[in-house]
Amino acid sequence: MKEIYVAATTTGGLEDQVSSVFGRAPTFTVVEVENGKILGASVMDNPFQNVAGGAGIRAAQLIAEKRPRAVFAGNFGPNVSEILAGIGIDMVPVSGITVRQAVEDYLAGKLEPFVPSQMPFGRGMGGRWGGFPGAGPAFPGSETEDVASLRERLSRLERELSEVKRKLAELKGGE
Template sequence: MERIVVSSSPPGGLDSLVDYRFARCSHFTVVDVENGKIINVSVVPNQSAMTPHGAGIQAAQVVASLGAQVVITGNVGPNAFSSLQSLGIKIYLGAGGISVKDAIMRYLSGSLSPASGPGSPGRGMGRGMGRGMGTGRGRRW
């Protein structure tokens, strides 16, 4: 049996889209495959998505704790890439925007290529310049 974890948009599952982000995706869809067939699917919320710093490393640790041998995602930053590699987890990039099921089928057919390096680093949680106060509320400072 092979366990594949896919970064997923809400609500997760085979019909959800593969999220372009690994560390900041909302869910991980966990797919067990045996003899080229999907035998089990579960969805796990990504608790590291809202972490201000180090989300990639934390997400990699979560994926490892799920027993993943393969990760499929749209993009993975350098910290997550290094963490996944050191854990022996294979990484496949460029699947963002297609359904999780389609990504799994492409992986099983060999049409997804393994990542040779990380994608561009993420931007984290943003700079917080708006301070959560909105605009146009007539406030004077």
């Protein structure tokens, strides 16, 4: 049996929504899966949701100790992706659907993990490069950087959408 950790928006559980953020999600739904099926789920509070800095790194370290098959969230920062990818945990970018739907889609091959080289780089939600206490003052971001980051994300999502459309057309052609 393997576990999948899903960042959730509120109290967690299979019917909660997948959070758009990883490190500051209030809870993680721990979904037990085997042979392509959901066997059960439990909820783990995120003790790092409200820390001043380094929430993503700390949450990633906590989850990495559990060695799940995959972790789901809308976005993973570069430090989080380095920790999780470093030990072979799949990071699956998804949000706006229920935990149950996300896990079912993943098990059915409809959602694919990010390869770390595809991850956008930038600051975590804590606003610090490095994201840990003592990392120094918050990096003075600019509106131009935020726009560039959003454009990069849009470009990545457009490529991803194009790939999904291609796969869908390929599957429809085989019917």
